[in-house]
Amino acid sequence: xxxxxxxxxxxxxxxxxxxxxxxxxxxxxxxxxxxxxxxxxxxxxxxxxxxxxxxxxxxxxxxxxxxxxxxxxxxxxxxxxxxxxxxxxxxxxxxxxxxxxxxxxxxxxxxxxxxxxxxxxxxxxxxxxxxxxxxxxxxxxxxxxxxxxxxxxxxxxxxxxxxxxxxxxxxxxxxxxxxxxxxxxxxxxxxxxxxxxxxxxxxxxxxxxxxxxxxxxxxxxxxxxxxxxxxxxxxxxxxxxxxxxxxxxxxxxxxxxxxxxxxxxxxxxxxxxxxxxxxxxxxxxxxxxxxxxxxxxxxxxxxxxxxxxxxxxxxxxxxxxxxxxxxxxxxxxxxxxxxxxxxxxxxxxxxxxxxxxxxxxxxxxxxxxxxxxxxxxxxxxxxxxxxxxxxxxxxxxxxxxxxxxxxxxxxxxxxxxxxxxxxxxxxxxxxxxxxxxxxxxxxxxxxxxxxxxxxxxxxxxxxxxxxxxxxxxxxxxxxxxxxxxxxxxxxxxxxxxxxxxxxxxxxxxxxxxxxxxxxxxxxxxxxxxxxxxxxxxxxxxxxxxxxxxxxxxxxxxxxxxxxxxxxxxxxxxxxxxxxxxxxxxxx
Ligand code: F6R
Numbered sequence: 018x019x020x021x022x023x024x025x026x027x028x029x030x031x032x033x034x035x036x037x038x039x040x041x042x043x044x045x046x047x048x049x050x051x052x053x054x055x056x057x058x059x060x061x062x063x064x065x066x067x068x069x070x071x072x073x074x075x076x077x078x079x080x081x082x083x084x085x086x087x088x089x090x091x092x093x094x095x096x097x098x099x100x101x102x103x104x105x106x107x108x109x110x111x112x113x114x115x116x117x118x119x120x121x122x123x124x125x126x127x128x129x130x131x132x133x134x135x136x137x138x139x140x141x142x143x144x145x146x147x148x149x150x151x152x153x154x155x156x157x158x159x160x161x162x163x164x165x166x167x168x169x170x171x172x173x174x175x176x177x178x179x180x181x182x183x184x185x186x187x188x189x190x191x192x193x194x195x196x197x198x199x200x201x202x203x204x205x206x207x208x209x210x211x212x213x214x215x216x217x218x219x220x221x222x223x224x225x226x227x228x229x230x231x232x233x234x235x236x237x238x239x240x241x242x243x244x245x246x247x248x249x250x251x252x253x254x255x256x257x258x259x260x261x262x263x264x265x266x267x268x269x270x271x272x273x274x275x276x277x278x279x280x281x282x283x284x285x286x287x288x289x290x291x292x293x294x295x296x297x298x299x300x301x302x303x304x305x306x307x308x309x310x311x312x313x314x315x316x317x318x319x320x321x322x323x324x325x326x327x328x329x330x331x332x333x334x335x336x337x338x339x340x341x342x343x344x345x346x347x348x349x350x351x352x353x354x355x356x357x358x359x360x361x362x363x364x365x366x367x368x369x370x371x372x373x374x375x376x377x378x379x380x381x382x383x384x385x386x387x388x389x390x391x392x393x394x395x396x397x398x399x400x401x402x403x404x405x406x407x408x409x410x411x412x413x414x415x416x417x418x419x420x421x422x423x424x425x426x427x428x429x430x431x432x433x434x435x436x437x438x439x440x441x442x443x444x445x446x447x448x449x450x451x452x453x454x455x456x457x458x459x460x461x462x463x464x465x466x467x468x469x470x471x472x473x474x475x476x477x478x479x480x481x482x483x484x485x486x487x488x489x490x491x492x493x494x495x496x497x498x499x500x501x502x503x504x505x506x507x508x509x510x511x512x513x514x515x516x517x518x519x520x521x522x523x524x525x526x527x528x529x530x531x532x533x534x535x536x537x538x539x540x541x542x543x544x545x546x547x548x549x550x551x552x553x554x555x556x557x558x559x560x561x562x563x564x565x566x567x568x569x570x571x572x573x574x575x576x577x578x579x580x581x582x583x584x585x586x587x588x589x590x591x592x593x594x595x596x597x598x599x600x601x602x603x604x
Contacts, residue, residue, distance in 0.1 A: 018045055018046055018088045018090075018114065018359075018598045018600060018601050018602040018603050019045055019046045019085065019086065019087055019088050019100075019113070019114040019115075019205070019598075019602070019603075020039060020041075020042025020043065020044075020045040020046060020086040020114075020209065021042070021083070021084075021085055021112050021113075021174050021192065021203065021204060022035050022038035022039050022042060022083070022084045022085075022202070022203070022204045022205075022209050023035070023082065023083040023084070023112075023174050023176070023183045023185070023202065023203040023204070023228070024038075024080075024081070024082055024083075024183075024200065024201070024202055024203075025080065025081045025181070025182065025200065025201050025228050025229060026080060026197060026200020026201060027080060027199050027200060028080060028200065029078050029079075029080060030078045030079070031080055031081070031082050032052055032054055032063075032074045032077075032079065032082060033074060034213070035052050035054075035082050035084040036052065036069065036072065036074050036084070037212070038084065038202070038204055038209040038210070039052070039069055039084045039085070039086045039209075040069050041208045041212070042086055042204065042205055042206070042208065042209045043068065043069055043086050044402065044404065044593075044598065044599035045086060045088065045114075045205060045206075045598050045599060045600045045602070046086050046088025046598045047067075047068045047069070047086060047088070047593055047598070048066065048067075048087045048088055048089045048099075049064065049066040049067065049086075049087045049095070049096065049098070049099035050064070050065055050069050050072075050084070050085060050086040050087060050099060051063060051065065051084065051085055051087075051099045051100050051101055051112075052064075052074060052076060052082060052083070052084040052085075052101070053082055053083055053084070053101040053103075053110035053176065054076050054077070054079035054081065054082035055079055055080075055082065055176060055178060056077045056078070056079045058178055058179065059107075059178055060103065060107060060108065060109075060110045060176065060178050061076050061077060061079075062101055062103065062110060063075060063076050064096045064099040064101075065096065065099065066094055066095060066096055066099065068593065069086065081176060081181065081183065082176070083101055083110060083111075083112050083174050083175070084101075084112065085099070085100035085112035085113075087099055088598040088603075090116055090139065090603055091116070091120070091137060091138050091140075092136055092137030092138045093137065095136075097137075098136045098137055098138050100112040100113060100138075100140060102135070102136060102138065102140055102143075102144045103135070103144060104132075104144045104145055104147065104148035105131075105132055105133055105148060106148065108177060109144050109147050109148055109151065109178075110144070110175065110176050111140065111143055111144040111147065111173055111174070111175040112140075112173070112174050112175075113139075113140040113143060113171060113172070113173045113174075114171070114172045114205060114602055114603075115169055115171030115172055115189060115190040115602070115603055116139060116169045116171070116603050116604070117139040117140065117142060117143060117167045117168065117169055117171060118168040118169035119166075119167070119168040119169070120139035120142045123142040123146065123166065124141075124142050127146065127149070132145040132148070132149075142167075143163055143164070143171075143173055143175075144175065146162075146163035146166055146167075147159045147160055147163045147175060147177075149163075150162045150163055156175075156177040156179075156180045156184060157182065157225070157227050157235075158240075160173070160175055160184040160185075160186055160225065161186065161225055161235070161237060161240065164186035164188075164225070164237065165237060170188060170189020170190055170359055170363070170602075170603070170604065171187070171188060171190055172185070172186070172187040172188075172189070172190035172191065172192045172205070173185065173186055173187075174192070174203055180229075181229050181230070182227050182228060182229035183203060183227075183228040184225065184226070184227050185203050185220065185225060185226045185228070186224070186225040186226075186237060187220050187221075187223075187224060187225070188222045188223055188237075189222060189359060189363070189602075190205070190359070190603075191205055191220075191357055191384075191385050191602065192204070192205065192220040192226070193206060193207055193209075193210060193217050193218070193219055193220065194217060194218040194220060194226050194228065194232060194245070195210035195213055195214045195216065195217050196214060196216040196217065196218060196232060196245075196247055197213055197214040197216075201228040201229075201232055202214065203226065203228060205602075206357065206600075207250060207383055211250060215249055215250045216247050216248075216249055216250075217247070217248055217250055218232065218234065218245045218246060218247055218248070219246075219248065219383075219388065220234070223236065223237045223238060224236060224237060224243075232245050233245075250383065264403065264580075264590075264592050265402040265592045266405055266407065266580055266591050266592050269401055269402070269403055269407045269408045270407050270408070270446070270573065270576050270580065271446055272398075272399065272408050273407065273408050273439075273442050273569075273573060274439040274440075274442045274443045275439075276396075276397075276398045276399070276408045276411060276412050276415070277411060277412075277415050277435050277436075277438055277439040277442065278435070278436065279397055280396070280397070280412055280415040280416055280419065280435065281415065281419070281432045281435035281436055281439070283397070284397075284415075284416060285419075285428065287394050287416070288419040288420045288423045288428060289423055289428075290392065290394075291376065291378075291392075291394060291416075291420050291423075292420050292423040292424045294348055294350075294374065294376055294392060295320070295326065295328065295348065295350075295420070295424065296326075298346060298347060298348030298374065299344065299346035299347065300329065300342075300344075300346065300347045300348070301328040301329065301347075301348045301349075301350060302328070302329045302330075302331060302336070302343075302347065302348070302349050302350070302368075303316045303317060303328055303329065303330045303331075303350050303352065304330075304331055304332070304336050304349060304351045304352070304361055304364065304365065305332070305333060305351065305352035305353060305358075305361060306332060306333040306353070306358050306360045306361055306601065307406070307484065307601075308354075308406040308409075308410045308481060308484060309352040309354060309361075309406070309409075309410070309413065310330075310332045310333065310352070311410070311477050311480050311481040311484070312352050312378075312410055312413035312417065313330050313350070313352050314330045314480070315413075315414055315417060315474060315477040315568070316328060316330070316350070316417045316420075316421075317329070317330045318473055318474045318476075318477060319417050319418060319420075319421040319474065319565060320417075320420075320421050320424065322421075322473070322474070322565065323418075323421035323422055323424070323425055323427075323431075323565060324421045324422075324424035324425045326421075326424055328350075332360075333351075333358060333361035333363075333364060334360040334604065336361075336364035336365075336368075337363060337364045337367060340364060340367055340368055340371065343368050343371045343372075343373045344371070344372065345371070345372035345373065345374075347368070347371075347373040348373065348374045348376060349365055349368045349373050349374070349376065350376045350377075350378065351375065351376070351377045351378070351379075351386055351390075352377075352378045352379075352413055353377065353378075353379050353380075353384075353386050354379070354380045354381065354396075354398075354401055354406055354409035355379075355380070355381050355384060355599065355600040355601075356377065356379035356380070356381040356384025356385055356386035357381070357384050357385050357386070357600045357601075357602055358386075358600070358602070359601065359602045359604050360601065360604055361386060362385055362386055362389065363604060365377075365386065365389060366389065369389065374391050374392070375389060375390045375391045375392070376390060376391065376392040376393075376394065377389070377390040377392070377393055377394065378396065378413060379396065380395070380396040380397075380398050380401060380409045380412070382395060394416070396409060396412040396413065397412070398411075398412040401599075402592065402599075403591070403592045404488075404592065404593055404594055404598065404599045405485060405488055405489050405579075405591070405592075405594065407485075410481065410572070411569060411572065411573070414568060414569060414572075415435050415438075415569070418431050418434060418435060418565055418566055419431040419432065419435065421565070422434075434563050434564055434565065434566035435566060435569075437561060437563050437566065438561075438563050438566040438567075438569040438570060441561035441563065441569075441570045442569065442573050444561075445560070445570055445573050445574060445577070446573075446577075451577060451581075453558070454558070454574065454577045454578050454581055455581045457544065457556055457578060457581075458578055458581035458582045458584070458585045459585050461492070461515055461578075461582060461585075462582060462585040462586050464492065464513075464514075464515055465493060466492075466493045466494070466495070466509065466514065466515075467483070467492060467493070467494040467495075467515045467516075467517060468494070468495055468496075468497065468502075468509070468510065468514065468515070468516045468517070468536075468541075469482050469483050469494060469495070469496040469497070469516070469517040469518075469519070469575075470496070470497050470498070470499040470502060470516065470517070470518055470519070470529065470532055470536075471496070471498070471499060471518070471519035471520075471525070471529065472498060472499045472500065472528055472529050472532075473523070473524070473525045474521070474565060474568050475519035475520070475521055475525060475529070475568065475571070476496070476497075476498045476499070477568070478519045478568050478571050478572055478575070479496030479517070479519050480496040481496075481572060481575070482494070482496065482519075482571075482572065482575030482578075482579075483495050483496035485575055485576055485578075485579035486575070486579045486582060488579075488597060489579040489580060489582070489583045489588075489591050489594060490579055490582035490583040490586055490588065491583075491586070491588065491594070491595075492582060492586075499518075499525070499529045499532035500528070500532065502535070502536070503535065507535065507536070507539065510536055510539040510540060510541050511539070511540050512540035513540060513542050514536075514539075514540065514541050514542065515541075515542050515544065516533070516536045516541040516542065516543050516544070517544045517546065517575070518530075518532070518543055518544065518545050518553075518554070519546055519547065519571050520533075520546065520547035520551065521547050521560075521562075521564075521567040521568070521571070522547065522548045522549050522562045523564065523567075526549065530551050530553055533551070533553045534553050537553055542555050543555050543556075544557075544558070545557045545558070546558045546560065546574050547559075547567065547571065548560055548561060548562035548563075548567065549562075558574050560574070
């Protein structure tokens, strides 16, 4: 959430370097953006609302500057609220990622001292605080003093007109320094840097970095300088291009058969290791947020049903409040595409402090969670550019299906199911099948609400499908356990209300078909998804019969429906839905 990029070195026109860096980081937030460069001892600033896309920058040449792409937390999406923010003198510019939890208190004190605020953001207090300290001390010391006054999980990067240095500090939100030849970069993550250099220093919490002629890393608590640990990123950053597809979202949906096969054929040893960890743990806790949380929840059903193994599930943002019983024998399995979701990182760090073992299933090498983990499992789904998660979810489900089967000594059976799922998804992605989904999307384009029901693993499918529909097409969709509707939500069903029913050919089939009848009796328009048709369905989307892996084609159908619903509704950029960001780094 929010992308930071900074540069200091010898290049003469760095605003375009910063702009390119911000473009790479735009998935972290795309409400507004801005850059500040130092030119002839003065800080120049340019800020805009909206996405960066084809922006051209008007700033003058410079060899030091900072930039930011914003996901609004405090204050509306306006140019004034876009970063960088300046102090009252216009000599300090600052960009920020995180939330300054005590900003109101700090703002009151600073306003009392005569500081004038130009924005509604929490961020601006940080730059005025530095301004206070810089009256008496050097720039870097002032940044350190100011940062120590901020409560919450934050990263700041600042520059000062009389100084040839960029100063950064972090606690919680990520920051990485790129080390070039006579030049340094700083960014929220490596994707912003790797085009320029593969040598990086991962800044740890409670550290600050001073980037100038040299790089200094300093412990915030005692001000002691420590030797920078340079890591060579030998990872290949696959270039994500849309190719023949209009949107990354559609491209990534189409990549799923390959992703499933990749996991089926290459993840056998990962799966063995994960299964072993679960087997020896005294209490396993699956954690994730949003779509990743649904993968974690699916894990509980899969492990119970396939492996007769109990594991716990919690969403990341609630896990902090449920950690009292963790012991060194507990195992946390954290799921995250980005590896940067603060609602997962924070409780996982707490669990680690309690001695629990940390396994992470992530898609991003070198991410914060990846570095924090005792056991690392990479999905290998390739870069996921669309904000709406698709292939990373299917990858997690595939890995969990294999692991559940490994836990009951039947990995090859799990593999067969995955290979079958990959084949079925290929069929679903064919023109004729997609046309049927497009036709349904057209039928549903004016509806206000869609309800989805399923039981067991299909309950998880409908939660994930509802999220896809909501965030991609802005249509209200809600997933329910089939048995739960009659306890209240059925009151919402009226004539023509679309109800999607996930009906795999398993022990849930008869019961979910009865639930569908209950909906139909109240006027519901019933769409069935699964291997077996039923007279209750008004529309039916057939999948292969793949036991637990039936979930995979069911979800792919829902992803396509969400995408085509968005297109039918005239939503121009389904890759970047409003109000969202790919990487959620605030709590
Ligand atoms: C939904 C979506 C989000 C993410 C969630 C966690 O399509 O993408 O719900 O799943 O923000 O993100 P990661 O997996 O990066 O931790």
